[in-house]
Amino acid sequence: MDVIDVDKLVKYFPSKRGMVKAIDNLSLKVKKGEFFGLLGVNGAGKSTFINILSGLTLPDSGSINIFGKNFFKHEEEIKSRFNVATAYYDLSRNLTIRENLRIYAKLYGIKNPHEKIEKLAKKFMLNSLFGVRTRQLSSGERTKLVLVKSLLNDPELLFLDECTVGLDPDIAEITRDYLQQYNKETGCTIIFTSHYMQEVEQMCKRIAFMDQGRIVKIGTAKTLVHELNQQKVTLHLTDNMEKVKRLLQREKIKVIEENRDYLQFYVKNRKKVLYPILEKLVKAKIPFDDLHLQKPTLEEYFIRKSRERQK
């Protein structure tokens, strides 16, 4: 079953330069229980897309079905079954953690709110701060508060927009573990955006790469990086650094990083490109100490795609 079924979504925003297309004919289906990642540079349309799906921004055209129902006809019911967490928006700053959570528990009509709040706050280590006002919290603590709020109603669909920003590494790991466990145990569908590529790679089964309001690529982390069709080569040398650089230059290979004892470059085809280079090194009696081949990461994919866009 598709939890999210979006068809030909279009959204324009007014700007000083006229109307800007923030979402451009976007269609997407996300299945129940998927941990789905959204990637893209700033302004690619990720947050606008999440805002539309959360009912905070209205699309100009297109259809949105969530849980198999038309979003705008069943907004109240659908909203009671999903939740949102974002690092960009706080809960009421003048209210304490306990007060804020009580209000949201009431808004979602949660039974046994006290028990639920205690349990989640303990999980995210917020229970010792119950009486502290939100404005006095650190940014990481505020992010944790928003995360706890987002889990209050046992959501079947969760939108997480940069929800690990500002968290200490250990808390970020606890958060990731909890979300993965929650996804596994409850079958909750999670839409996840983050600037930490490793996080996206680790958590998301499917990833969509957005650019200028469109999904330009969709697949698993493996299929996306496979598209790059390249490997990073690290060649460790003690001497002859300049000779190797000249050789690579002749082969039209660009050195991406160099240090006192190593060189890094990309090769698209191991057999056709790398092996001949190694042969030439042997023939020229240029010894090398070590050789590392590294598959491209999602981060490299992201950087490559972003640079292509800039060009």
Add this chain to the structure above:
Amino acid sequence: MKLHRITAMLWSYYYATINSIDRLFDVFYWPILDVFIWGFMTYFIQGISEVNILSVILGGILLWVFLWRSSQDLVVYLLENFWSRNTYHLFATPLKNSELIVSLWIMGLIRSLIAFSVMGILSFLLYHFSIFNFNFLHFALFVSILVLFAWGIGLIVSSLIFIFGTRVQVLAWSTIWILQPFSCVFYPLSALPSWAAKIAVILPTTHVFEGMRASITEQTINYGSLLYSLIFVLMFLVIASVVFIWGVKKSKDNGELAKPE
């Protein structure tokens, strides 16, 4: 509409009040200051006038508080959510516009009643002016018209906040005061110049304060003008509610609702 969501919002206003000196000042400090300043001034004028000016002025201040607090508080508590950047999370919940509106109305009324009670007690202690001087039925009618009108004004200003964001927040504190000179709170309609009287006679508030003066001085109340005021405010409230819902829709349309401050 779901009661648990309306009570959730009322709890949020309660917490926002007890945690904020600003919100406590609004409901106690300014109304008390009004009673002192206007009361002492009228106490002085009372000595050189034959008219029961103390009752007329204090009655005006006490009734004005319903219009003032109910309209201003409605917008300010909405603004609290904008300032906190909490609007995003609030509108992602199943909370309906109608539930938000009703919660804001109730909160405005409760705060008006608190401010009115404090002012009433103070007026009695300082000037021996009793709110029980009012004819109860007249008083209930006056308050109803003023509160309904205030709710309407609050909704119109709130819709502007939704559309334009906090850059027009000054309207929350200023709008109601534009009406005061034309509402004949402290002086009769006949005291206004003819151009101002033409505006004043349209406003429901003018008829309420004229009625209040007639009630205090035991003159005949013009029920026709109060009926006009009641119909006016009811129609105004319906229009204001539609404008509010349109304002929320517009803010979702132009992205203002999901825009960080």
